Amino acid sequence: MSEFQRIALSAFPPAERPALTAQNVDWRESQPFAGAKLLIATPVFFNTLVTHAVLQSAGAELTIGVSADLPRDSQALEVIAKAGIDIVEPTSIARRGYDVVVDCAAQFRNTSARYGYVELTRSGASHYASARQPVVLVDASPIKRIETSLGTGDGFIRGLAHYGHTDLTGKVIAVFGGGKVGQGIAISCHRRGAEVLIIDDPNAVTLPPNVALVDRDDSTEVSHQIERAWCIVTATGEPAALDPWAQTLTVSNPLLANMGVADEFGARVPAERVLNRKAPLNFVLDEPTRLRYLDPVLALVNASALHVLRGEAKPGMHPPPAEIEAQILSLLSDTKLGQELASTPDLTT
Ligand SMILES: NC(=O)c1ccc[n+]([C@@H]2O[C@H](COP(=O)([O-])OP(=O)(O)OC[C@H]3O[C@@H](n4cnc5c(N)ncnc54)[C@H](O)[C@@H]3O)[C@@H](O)[C@H]2O)c1
Numbered sequence: 001m002s003e004f005q006r007i008a009l010s011a012f013p014p015a016e017r018p019a020l021t022a023q024n025v026d027w028r029e030s031q032p033f034a035g036a037k038l039l040i041a042t043p044v045f046f047n048t049l050v051t052h053a054v055l056q057s058a059g060a061e062l063t064i065g066v067s068a069d070l071p072r073d074s075q076a077l078e079v080i081a082k083a084g085i086d087i088v089e090p091t092s093i094a095r096r097g098y099d100v101v102v103d104c105a106a107q108f109r110n111t112s113a114r115y116g117y118v119e120l121t122r123s124g125a126s127h128y129a130s131a132r133q134p135v136v137l138v139d140a141s142p143i144k145r146i147e148t149s150l151g152t153g154d155g156f157i158r159g160l161a162h163y164g165h166t167d168l169t170g171k172v173i174a175v176f177g178g179g180k181v182g183q184g185i186a187i188s189c190h191r192r193g194a195e196v197l198i199i200d201d202p203n204a205v206t207l208p209p210n211v212a213l214v215d216r217d218d219s220t221e222v223s224h225q226i227e228r229a230w231c232i233v234t235a236t237g238e239p240a241a242l243d244p245w246a247q248t249l250t251v252s253n254p255l256l257a258n259m260g261v262a263d264e265f266g267a268r269v270p271a272e273r274v275l276n277r278k279a280p281l282n283f284v285l286d287e288p289t290r291l292r293y294l295d296p297v298l299a300l301v302n303a304s305a306l307h308v309l310r311g312e313a314k315p316g317m318h319p320p321p322a323e324i325e326a327q328i329l330s331l332l333s334d335t336k337l338g339q340e341l342a343s344t345p346d347l348t349t
Contacts (some may be wrong), residue, residue: 001057002056002083003058003083004049004052004053004056004059004079004082004083005053005056007049007079008049008050008052008053008079009024009050009053010290011046011047011049011050012047012050014088015335015336016020016047016290016291016292016295017050017191017291017292017295018295018331018332018335018337019295019296019298019299019300019332020050020051020054020295020298020299020302020333022056022299022331023058023299023302023303024053024054024057024058027054027058027059028057028058028059031058031059032058032059032285032306032309033055033058033059033060033305033306033309034058034059034060035059035099036059036060036061036099036100036309037060037061037063037087037096037097037098037099037101038055038060038061038062038063038099038100038101038106038305039063039064039065039088039098039100039101039102039108039111039113040052040055040062040063040064040102040105041063041064041065041066041067041070041101041102041104041107041108042104042120043070043071043072043104044064044066044072044073044076044080045072045073045076045287045288046073046075046076046079046286046287047287047289047290047291047294048076049076049079049176049344050078050291050298051298051301051302052064052080052085052301053137053249054302054325055302055305056085057349062085062086063081063085063086063087063088064077064085064086064087064088065087065088065089065090065101065103065107065108065111066087066088066089067089067090067105067107068089068106069105069107070105070107071105071283071288073286079270081142082221085224086129090107090108090110090111093166094112097111097112097113098112098113098114098310098317099114099115099306099309100113100114100115100117100118100305100308101113101116101117101118102117102118102120103117103118103119103120103124103128103201104120104124105120105121105123105124105160106119106123106124106126106127106128107124108124108339109124109127109128113133114191115133115134115309115311115313115334116132116133116134116135116136116308117131117135117136117308117311118133118135118136118137118304118305118308119124119135119136119137119138119139119317120297121139121302122139122140123233124137124139124296125137125139125140125317128317129317131315131316131317132166132315132316133315133317133319134313134314134315134318134322136289136304136307136317136318136319137314137316137317137318137319138297138300138301138304138319138320140319141297141300141318141319141320141325142325143255143296143297143300143325143328143329144180144297144300145180146291146293146296146297146337146341147289147293147296148180148181148184149180149183149184149187149293149344150184150187150293150337150340150341150344151180151183151184151289151290151292151293151294152180152181152184152185152235152259152282152287152289153184153185153186153187153188153189154188154290154293155281155282155285155288155289155290156176156184156185156186156188156189156233156257156259156281156282157188157189157192158282159257159275159276159282159285160231160255160257160281160283162285163275165255166192168189168192168194169192169193169194170193170194170195171193171194171195171230171231172194172195172197172225172228172229172230172231173185173186173189173194173195173196173197173230173231173232173233173267174198174199174214174225174226174229174231174232174233174254175189175196175197175198175199175233175234175300176199176200176216176232176233176234176235176236176241176242176264177198177199177200177233177234177235177236177237177260177264178198178199178200178204178205178206178207178213178237178252179200179204179205179235179236179237179260181235181260182198182200182233182235182236182259183198183205183206183208185233185235185237185259186198186208186211187208187223187344190208190209190210190211195212195213195323196210196212197211197212197213197214197225198211198212198213198214199213199214199215199216199222199225200213200216200236201215201216202215212324219244222245223245223248226245226248226252226254227248227252228247228256230254230255230304231254231255231256231257232249232254232256232257233257233258233259233281234257234258234259234260234264234265235259235260235264236260236264237261237262238260238262238264239262239263239264239266240262240263240264240265240266240267241260241264241266242264242266242269243265243266243267243268246265246266246267246268246269247268249265249269249270249273250269250270250273255275255337256269256273256275257274257275257276257281257326258272258274258275258280258281259280259281259282261280263278275286286317292335292336292337293337295337296328296329296332296337299328299331300320300324300325300328302322303324303327303328304320307320307321307324
């Protein structure tokens with residue numbers, strides 16, 4: 001085991017990463033990536049170093065891709081650099097080729113990949129939609145919801161706690177945007193005793209149990225809920241989505257938190273009015289999303305990369321094969337996460 005693998009694997013107990021542990025045990029013997037050149041451009045944090053360690057121990061020759069548009073932890077990046085692993089940006093590698101590119105938000109779509117690509121996010125999908133090579137879109141998988149819903153909901157709760165807000169009992173929390181992230185926040189807050197409502201287009205949302213819905217176009221009702229809320233959270237994916245409410249938000253009392261990548265409150269709401277100065281609330285934490293919730297999707301990314309490397313993936317963009325997902329989900333049944341999934345049955349079906 002290299003020093004890099006020792007550092008990455010010893011930082012998180014196997015119980016926090018059951019799917020990656022199973023891959024590691026299997027692949028360090030079978031070496032399925034032996035000699036394969038992989039470019040991995042998924043966000044770099046201390047907990048994601050585990051996935052790099054698993055791929056390296058499976059024989060892969062790794063290069064890590066970073067981009068100004070992707071979040072990263074500079075100290076985690078230092079560990080990678082110290083291990084002698086190449087770190088590149090989208091502009092620095094136009095001429096280099098890899099066997100498989102594991103991309104995020106299509107930052108490395110112009111980098112050539114001999115066998116194909118794995119893309120982590122929906123925002124990258126439009127760039128790969130007309131690809132002729134194989135592209136496995138991990139965002140289109142039920143397993144990704146474990147990260148975006150449960151993991152982000154947990155990160156939101158820990159983000160609030162970072163600012164001293166630990167008791168949510170009876171507090172009114174209004175979530176703008178009831179997609180994957182908004183639903184996860186709503187579920188987590190409801191489990192901690194909050195009164196939760198989602199503000200969205202009623203036709204766009206599958207409402208979690210015990211969560212109320214407010215039509216985003218009903219401005220009288222939205223204003224009323226803004227005035228009575230203890231906390232307002234944004235998870236719409238739209239920059240300045242709350243601009244129509246800027247005046248009310250600036251003079252009213254509720255806590256404001258953004259969980260989207262963009263500034264969803266808009267320029268008219270001052271940064272100091274919003275927790276973490278408008279950056280996603282959970283990004284104030286050393287571990288924005290706990291490894292427990294990332295483990296299945298990181299294992300799915302690795303398995304999808306192997307699927308592409310072996311030439312098994314069909315041309316064009318498509319979700320990961322259902323049997324790979326089922327195999328990873330089967331590893332979770334006796335874990336803490338497995339218990340949480342069992343009490344949130346619609347999440348991965
Ligand atoms: N903080 C994190 O760790 C983290 C993790 C994953 C994703 N994200 C980000 O969270 C955001 C949401 O992601 P998602 O996957 O839930 O998106 P999604 O597309 O699944 O859901 C977005 C929802 O917002 C609604 N919406 C759009 N505009 C709205 C408006 N003006 N008012 C009310 N509702 C509106 C849509 O109808 C949709 O239901 C994105 O910016 C994403 O990049 C953050």
